[in-house]
Amino acid sequence: xxxxxxxxxxxREEGIGRPDIVLYPEQSKDPAIIFEIKTRKxxxxxxxxxxxxxxxxxxxxxxxxxxxxxxxxxxxxxICFCKKxxxxxxxx
Numbered sequence: 818x819x820x821x822x823x824x825x826x827x828x829r830e831e832g833i834g835r836p837d838i839v840l841y842p843e844q845s846k847d848p849a850i851i852f853e854i855k856t857r858k859x860x861x862x863x864x865x866x867x868x869x870x871x872x873x874x875x876x877x878x879x880x881x882x883x884x885x886x887x888x889x890x891x892x893x894x895x896i897c898f899c900k901k902x903x904x905x906x907x908x909x
Contacts, residue, residue, distance in 0.1 A: 822842060833877050836877075837853050839851050841886075849890070850891070852894050853895050854897075857898070859899065860902060862899070868895075874893045895908065
């Protein structure tokens with residue numbers, strides 16, 4: 818995967834855990850982007866999957882870890898899959 822001006826890392830330690838995917842910008846003034854991914858077996862549980870992703874980002878302090886690495890900003894997203902469907906939400 819080639820994303821201009823970003824380096825993609827998977828399961829690298831940040832905070833007190835390992836986010837699923839982090840895009841690190843080549844320039845620290847640009848925001849890093851965190852993706853936490855969940856799956857569910859039922860469509861009506863997908864919103865709960867997003868909430869679980871948000872909780873994991875918060876409780877394991879992924880954003881703090883990225884900021885401690887010297888990046889000036891971070892955006893965090895939860896992603897939940899169910900079969901062939903997917904929903905994405907950003908951490909408020």
